[in-house]
Amino acid sequence: MANGGPVEHGFPHLETVRAAVTALYRRLSYDTVQLFATSVAPAEVAFCDGDDLHLGAQRVARELVRHYRLPDARMVVAFREMEHAAHVELTAGPEYFIELNDRFRTHRRDIGAALAHEIMHVYLHRLDLSFPGTRDNEILTDTATTYLGAGWLLLDAYREDGASSQKLGYLTPEEFGYVLAKRSLVFGEDPSVWFTSAQAYTAYGRGLERARHDERQPPLTAAGWAGRRRYARDRRQAQDRRAGGAGPGSPYVFAPDPVGPLRVTFPCPTCHQRIRVPVRGRVRARCGLCRTVLECDT
Ligand SMILES: [Zn+2]
Ligand SMILES: [Zn+2]
Numbered sequence: 001m002a003n004g005g006p007v008e009h010g011f012p013h014l015e016t017v018r019a020a021v022t023a024l025y026r027r028l029s030y031d032t033v034q035l036f037a038t039s040v041a042p043a044e045v046a047f048c049d050g051d052d053l054h055l056g057a058q059r060v061a062r063e064l065v066r067h068y069r070l071p072d073a074r075m076v077v078a079f080r081e082m083e084h085a086a087h088v089e090l091t092a093g094p095e096y097f098i099e100l101n102d103r104f105r106t107h108r109r110d111i112g113a114a115l116a117h118e119i120m121h122v123y124l125h126r127l128d129l130s131f132p133g134t135r136d137n138e139i140l141t142d143t144a145t146t147y148l149g150a151g152w153l154l155l156d157a158y159r160e161d162g163a164s165s166q167k168l169g170y171l172t173p174e175e176f177g178y179v180l181a182k183r184s185l186v187f188g189e190d191p192s193v194w195f196t197s198a199q200a201y202t203a204y205g206r207g208l209e210r211a212r213h214d215e216r217q218p219p220l221t222a223a224g225w226a227g228r229r230r231y232a233r234d235r236r237q238a239q240d241r242r243a244g245g246a247g248p249g250s251p252y253v254f255a256p257d258p259v260g261p262l263r264v265t266f267p268c269p270t271c272h273q274r275i276r277v278p279v280r281g282r283v284r285a286r287c288g289l290c291r292t293v294l295e296c297d298t
């Protein structure tokens with residue numbers, strides 16, 4: 001887990017984040033994702049300065065192991081001087097060694113956030129789910145941590161005041177907010193009540209806006225007027241040429257079908273798997289991966 005440096009903002013990793021959500025549904029299945037409907041509760045990972053450092057870290061690690069349903073895994077947490085914020089040795093287990101940066105000795109309230117990320121590495125390692133390259137794999141880890149209910153801790157560890165800033169993980173605060181919002185839209189949970197950091201609250205609001213934006217793209221019936229108009233124009237062009245349409249960056253693509261009607265593909269707003277439906281007005285589709293029912297006007 002990286003440490004320090006200026007805090008990046010916005011949505012620079014959105015494509016990888018979305019691919020991570022799709023990969024998670026593919027590997028875990030809808031039913032397993034549903035087991036994570038409840039987030040880690042603040043009380044389960046609370047860490048006061050009065051708590052014993054090592055006993056407290058072990059206790060929080062145990063809570064996260066339980067949350068992720070890794071019953072036979074044991075985390076051994078140690079502190080040392082290091083460049084990174086934290087590190088975990090990915091071995092066959094059942095014992096895993098996690099090292100936390102010495103600075104957490106005096107920033108105990110963020111130990112839960114650091115452990116949530118490191119223990120997710122173990123979880124993904126056991127699933128044999130990874131993305132090539134450190135950057136993408138860390139984005140997958142942050143996204144999975146957040147989608148499965150422990151990432152609000154990482155967003156809450158983001159604090160900025162005049163003199164200093166702190167952020168854990170590879171996603172920007174807004175991206176953490178985005179994944180958290182996608183999760184909350186699926187499970188009907190409101191994570192904003194858990195934030196202790198004002199900046200986390202703001203970033204969540206931006207992420208939520210972005211997540212709602214995904215749900216208002218044509219051909220979904222929830223799309224706005226401008227989007228629908230653009231869609232109708234692109235569809236006309238596609239029907240004339242029996243293919244293509246839609247400019248660069250468009251979420252939907254028209255695909256020719258030599259025997260049947262023209263089809264349109266677009267990303268599922270929940271899991272981002274591509275959905276394909278015939279172009280023939282009102283269509284109700286169900287995403288095969290995350291089971292979201294999609295009302296479309298194609
Ligand atoms: Zn990591
Ligand atoms: Zn889906």
